[in-house]
Amino acid sequence: MNILSLSRSDLITLICFIIAVLSGPVILEPFGAGYPDLLQKFAIFGIFAIGFNILFGLTGYLSFGHAAFLGVGSYTAVWTFKLLSMNPIPAIIFATLVGGAFSVIIGYISLRRSGIYFSILTLAFAQMSYNLAYSVLTPITNGETGLQLAQSDPRALDVAFGRDYGAVLPPSDLFGIEMTGYPGFYFCATLLIICFFISMRIFRSPFGMMLRAVKSNQNRMNYTGLNTRPYALAAFVISGMFAGLAGGLLAVTDPLAGAERMQWTASGEVVLMTILGGSGTLLGPVIGAGAIKYFENIFSAFNETILLNAYSFLPESLQHMMASVSSLFVGEGWHLTLGALFMLIVIFLPGGLMEGFRRIKGMIGRIGGGGDVSSKSETAPAE
Amino acid sequence: MGILTVNNVNKRFGGLKALDDVNLDIHEGTVHAIIGPNGAGKSTLLNCFVGKLEPDTGSVVFDGTSLLGIPPHKINQLGVSRVFQTPEIFGDLTLLENVMIPAFAKRDGSFKVNGWSAVANQSEVRDQAMVMLEDVNLASKSKETAGHLSRGDKRRLELAMCLVQKPKLLLLDEPTAGMARADTNNTIDLMKTIASKGVTMVVIEHDMHVVFSLADRISVLAQGHVIAEDIPDKIKGDPRVQEAYLGGAHL
Numbered sequence: 083m084n085i086l087s088l089s090r091s092d093l094i095t096l097i098c099f100i101i102a103v104l105s106g107p108v109i110l111e112p113f114g115a116g117y118p119d120l121l122q123k124f125a126i127f128g129i130f131a132i133g134f135n136i137l138f139g140l141t142g143y144l145s146f147g148h149a150a151f152l153g154v155g156s157y158t159a160v161w162t163f164k165l166l167s168m169n170p171i172p173a174i175i176f177a178t179l180v181g182g183a184f185s186v187i188i189g190y191i192s193l194r195r196s197g198i199y200f201s202i203l204t205l206a207f208a209q210m211s212y213n214l215a216y217s218v219l220t221p222i223t224n225g226e227t228g229l230q231l232a233q234s235d236p237r238a239l240d241v242a243f244g245r246d247y248g249a250v251l252p253p254s255d256l257f258g259i260e261m262t263g264y265p266g267f268y269f270c271a272t273l274l275i276i277c278f279f280i281s282m283r284i285f286r287s288p289f290g291m292m293l294r295a296v297k298s299n300q301n302r303m304n305y306t307g308l309n310t311r312p313y314a315l316a317a318f319v320i321s322g323m324f325a326g327l328a329g330g331l332l333a334v335t336d337p338l339a340g341a342e343r344m345q346w347t348a349s350g351e352v353v354l355m356t357i358l359g360g361s362g363t364l365l366g367p368v369i370g371a372g373a374i375k376y377f378e379n380i381f382s383a384f385n386e387t388i389l390l391n392a393y394s395f396l397p398e399s400l401q402h403m404m405a406s407v408s409s410l411f412v413g414e415g416w417h418l419t420l421g422a423l424f425m426l427i428v429i430f431l432p433g434g435l436m437e438g439f440r441r442i443k444g445m446i447g448r449i450g451g452g453g454d455v456s457s458k459s460e461t462a463p464a465e
Numbered sequence: 466m467g468i469l470t471v472n473n474v475n476k477r478f479g480g481l482k483a484l485d486d487v488n489l490d491i492h493e494g495t496v497h498a499i500i501g502p503n504g505a506g507k508s509t510l511l512n513c514f515v516g517k518l519e520p521d522t523g524s525v526v527f528d529g530t531s532l533l534g535i536p537p538h539k540i541n542q543l544g545v546s547r548v549f550q551t552p553e554i555f556g557d558l559t560l561l562e563n564v565m566i567p568a569f570a571k572r573d574g575s576f577k578v579n580g581w582s583a584v585a586n587q588s589e590v591r592d593q594a595m596v597m598l599e600d601v602n603l604a605s606k607s608k609e610t611a612g613h614l615s616r617g618d619k620r621r622l623e624l625a626m627c628l629v630q631k632p633k634l635l636l637l638d639e640p641t642a643g644m645a646r647a648d649t650n651n652t653i654d655l656m657k658t659i660a661s662k663g664v665t666m667v668v669i670e671h672d673m674h675v676v677f678s679l680a681d682r683i684s685v686l687a688q689g690h691v692i693a694e695d696i697p698d699k700i701k702g703d704p705r706v707q708e709a710y711l712g713g714a715h716l
Contacts, residue, residue: 283580283583287581288582290584291558291566291584292569294557295555299554301553302553304537305515305547305553307542307571307574307575309576312576320580
């Protein structure tokens with residue numbers, strides 16, 4: 083055992099993860115994703131999905147309202163900028179705490195039910211938050227315009243420390259380093275690594291084992307002397323805090339909070355990310371988040387002209403037909419692609435991309451090691 | 466006074482009187498069997514011991530504590546473990562994890578967020594669980610997923626999960642129901658071993674072979690009423706029991 087209290091293989095995973103994340107700009111360059119705005123999104127939604135996976139992947143409770151915590155985190159962060167300081171550290175701390183506080187309330191009520199009823203309750207709460215943000219809470223959320231910074235903001239801490247941004251709207255900055263571009267990415271990346279490490283520790287802890295037991299058999303848990311509800315609530319609150327943090331980071335990299343961040347499509351997106359990558363696995367949600375944000379970026383950038391160019395080798399009539407058919411799947415319609423991709427994954431790879439990697443690894447192992455490996459992996463005793 | 470005392474327990478489901486003035490006294494260190502025809506109220510009675518059902522009237526006292534109105538997880542923490550008719554295990558987890566979970570529950574109570582310590586460092590609990598798996602001959606499968614086990618193996622695993630908590634009282638609801646003959650015999654042997662270690666057991670059972678090879682005392686339940694309670698040899702010869710339960714056939 084080492085100081086991080088991780089097993090050898092986990093330590094290797096963690097080190098590889100850190101290297102991969104920090105060298106993200108270089109690795110993703112050939113894929114056309116090596117620019118900071120997109121990289122920031124990978125990191126932020128990676129955090130969101132890691133947190134969601136602690137709830138969904140471990141306990142099996144499918145929340146359809148986690149975007150509410152993301153939105154709450156963003157609003158909190160922007161308010162912290164306005165009232166206290168443009169430094170991102172207080173902003174993300176408050177975003178995490180307020181996200182956690184909201185999830186205590188919503189989780190406490192929603193966890194009185196399980197299965198589909200739980201999902202519907204969380205969905206209802208999130209939609210309620212979304213609608214409140216547009217209506218009665220306008221003084222806090224600034225309604226449709228979204229919450230923005232203003233020159234007249236008090237920024238008490240900044241003033242106290244003699245920080246004056248003059249007549250321009252300030253970006254958030256970490257002791258002078260502006261949180262845009264690569265510094266912004268590395269700030270998010272550091273937090274992603276910390277969150278990944280926390281998630282890894284939870285997965286390997288007795289607490290994580292209990293959460294998996296919640297998913298497996300709550301009846302047995304009760305008759306084993308364990309109270310299932312606080313375990314589920316703890317997982318819910320942890321995932322709510324991760325979501326709050328992710329929302330805060332969205333505001334750090336772009337100090338603006340809008341209610342659309344709380345809409346059910348955003349809640350659905352994190353479910354897709356987790357399942358696409360492989361729910362209940364450590365790396366899956368990060369990979370799923372990256373994949374979805376990457377494809378969103380690629381497909382939504384396509385337009386008619388690009389498509390026509392792509393099909394330019396075809397005869398003209400066919401070219402136009404192909405372009406108009408394809409255009410359904412790109413640009414605004416990229417969700418159609420996402421839907422199709424998601425269906426394929428769920429049908430053919432229920433364990434997500436991580437299961438795909440495992441299968442490929444297994445195939446390579448079989449080719450390399452002969453029949454020995456295959457017979458070992460397929461000894462599932464009959465019922 | 467026994468370790469579990471049941472006094473004048475009544476339970477109605479609508480118009481049906483499931484339990485009618487049931488009195489029981491379970492003594493520490495004994496195996497007490499509850500037998501009776503289908504619908505006699507055996508499972509209802511057991512459910513009143515574990516907090517799943519609450520009697521309409523009467524009292525259930527375990528080790529000086531009334532069990533009425535206490536949720537199942539708290540009753541377990543008092544020292545009552547239960548084996549189900551259909552084995553209830555954590556099917557997605559490994560056998561070792563299945564046994565470690567109750568050991569953690571015993572050590573840490575019904576809720577503890579120890580999300581920062583690694584399971585791999587909990588060698589004490591792991592060793593305890595491994596010893597238990599060895600006792601039920603499942604140690605060689607400790608890394609397999611429990612859901613794939615045979616019915617008999619699942620039962621042995623469930624027993625290990627209960628025993629690792631060192632319960633003061635072990636409740637078994639038809640432990641050999643739906644089992645092949647070989648599995649039944651293995652399970653009887655295992656329960657005999659457990660009984661010989663002095664664990665107090667209450668067994669609900671249909672299989673007479675199991676009952677008479679295991680029980681120190683037998684209560685016969687018919688239509689929600691205890692019609693006889695005695696040692697096995699006396700029960701075998703009791704005409705009321707033969708009338709009510711065995712339809713007059715001689716054992």
